[in-house]
Amino acid sequence: MFLRPSKNVLTNFRFAWTKVPLEYQQGRWIDGVREYFYYIDHNGQLFMDDQRMMNFTSCFKDKQFLAFFFRRLQHTSVDKYKEYFPYTSKCGKEQNYIRCDDRPVVFTSIDRESGEFEYNKSTRSIQFEPSKLCMFPNGRLYHPSPFDNYGLVTSQLADELYAKFKFDSNGKPTHFEWNGETLPLTNELLKFAPQKD
Structure with missing residues (x-):
């Protein structure tokens, strides 16, 4: 109920x-x-x-x-x-x-010990995959989700993670630092990014 x-x-x-x-x-x-x-x-x-x-x-x-x-x-x-x-x-x-407002799944916190990525302020979570974080042209950060391909990372959490990104000379994110490793980003979610007219 x-x-x-x-x-x-x-x-x-x-x-x-x-x-x-x-x-x-x-x-x-x-x-x-x-x-x-x-x-x-x-x-x-x-x-x-x-x-x-x-x-x-x-x-x-x-x-x-x-x-x-x-x-x-x-x-x-x-x-x-x-x-x-x-x-x-x-x-x-x-x-x-x-x-x-954007996506039905919104990632709201990370348990850094277990690597669980909690979403929608509930008890539901998935495993955080840092190499699959993806910054869209709209400036928002996304991550694969258990429903509808990908979910939004809240602005507050994205701000915390921003310092861990490495960028190329064109300002595109290419790597992410996590638990002492520098991981190349797959950017596989870019195929879902809205195309500009």
Whole structure:
């Protein structure tokens, strides 16, 4: 069961990834499925999509709930939502539609002893692969993820890691220093970087 903010169910008009408004209703039953709508920010924090204030005090913080939620990430298959809410997390008769500032998986901390890369402020993690860190042309840092190919590294964590990068004469990152080793970067994630028009 998901915890819900105590509030009246209202019809909301939201602007998601495009300028086209999408009408939805939190908690509405459609064909035996109850629909909810969420937003993931660039810090990996999860919110109800229609919250007016989105900051640390208003995001979901229960790590077990977050682990449960993010373990069930899928791509949205419902045509009317997938342009604006491209991801879902299903729980029984609840279908939770998700949009995000950048990526659905956001890496938020590294356990330097175990090498575990925690994501979305939950208990979920994967093994950190430093040679696969990749800086996109937009200046953001990414890493392979267990869902949808790659995830975003939070700005705070990216700032901590920045000093460990080595750059070529063109300013492109080529190596990363980790645990006393200088590792060449594969930059294999660049194939997913948005292309400039």
